[in-house]
Amino acid sequence: MSEQSQQQLGFDTLAIHAGNGADPRTGAVVPPIYQVSTYKQDGVGGLRGGYEYSRSANPTRTALEENLAALEAGRRGLAFASGLAAEDALLRTVCKPGDHVLLPGDAYGGTFRLVSKVVAGWGVEWDAVDMADLDAVRASIRPNTRVLWVETPSNPLLGIADIAALASVARESGALLVVDNTFASPYLQQPLVLGADVVVHSTTKYMGGHSDVVGGGLVAADPELGERLAFHQNAMGAVAGPFDSWLVLRGIKTLGVRMDRHCANAERIAHYLAEHPRVTAVHYPGLPEHPGHEVAVKQMRAFGGMVSFRVAGGEEAAVAVCDRAKLFTLGESLGGVESLIEHPGRMTHASAAGSPLEVPADLVRLSVGIESVDDLLADLTQALG
Incomplete structure (x- = not known):
């Protein structure tokens, strides 16, 4: 071709x-x-x-x-x-x-x-x-x-x-x-x-x-x-x-159709988390209040399947949310059809501890999969307590 x-x-x-x-x-x-x-x-x-x-x-x-x-x-x-x-x-x-x-x-x-x-x-x-x-x-x-x-x-x-x-x-x-x-x-x-x-x-x-x-x-x-x-x-x-x-x-071969579902599910979850009383901040460029939202609108087709958020109660509370999740599998990596949850400070970004790139200890990262979004929302509800 x-x-x-x-x-x-x-x-x-x-x-x-x-x-x-x-x-x-x-x-x-x-x-x-x-x-x-x-x-x-x-x-x-x-x-x-x-x-x-x-x-x-x-x-x-x-x-x-x-x-x-x-x-x-x-x-x-x-x-x-x-x-x-x-x-x-x-x-x-x-x-x-x-x-x-x-x-x-x-x-x-x-x-x-x-x-x-x-x-x-x-x-x-x-x-x-x-x-x-x-x-x-x-x-x-x-x-x-x-x-x-x-x-x-x-x-x-x-x-x-x-x-x-x-x-x-x-x-x-x-x-x-x-x-x-x-x-x-x-x-x-x-x-x-x-x-x-x-x-x-x-x-x-x-x-x-x-x-x-x-x-x-x-x-x-x-x-x-x-x-x-x-x-x-x-x-x-x-x-x-x-x-x-x-x-x-x-x-x-299925990247486009998968990404459409990843993005749709992640946007629902980001809006849900933004209203949750135990969540102190949500990082998702699809939210209008995200500082990079206007740039993301300009250069992206949609806003992706990744969401991170901070939990009231600090590091131990964030770790507990990860441990309580059931449909969200506790694991590193991202981008698969199944949803994953992790604590970046102790997992994917542990190598940045003590450096200028250290991530917040109360941060949780989600790789939102393509499951039925209502099931994912129910899992987050019970995990957040």
């Missing part, structure tokens, strides 16, 4: 068909799982279809990478073994010792750990800033700033950053704008269209959608940067395996 023909198709059509042509050998409408390590060459250096070894390229992974690029309107997609593997490859590609990375003030704990404990160890500097405050972002940029790293919505406080405005700031300073689009998915938001340089995904989450695969992805707007990322993907080797690639491809 050519780039020109893709531009004429709707999102759900692309999700099903991009990279997913019928198998030329059998006519199978689902791409095969090429569970293979090496490929027969037609003479020394004579490659069939460009495949020689599955770390370098694999047909099932190629199908996923083409699909990711199409959905994000990018020039090059790359699939990795996890979201953090994708982030690591990106940072090692675009940063060198002495460079500076600007993180959001409430970044995902794994991203914070990677930058502050690993990447910083080989000489890359970092700071955290509220990405919704453009003046603060400009004031935090240094001459050596190489990357503006953005999550929108952010994890776990659901902060919203103006991607188009930050793209202008990044261009002014000569930095790359990297957007972690995991919470939104390309169905709700396309950062490259808004001016970002690279999109990051944990495909474990909404892209896979069924809590049965771990994976990551990068999509680059610039083909030259895409080639550099591909070189590092091969050189470092943390690639998505064939079966994992196939599982993500399968999940993406």
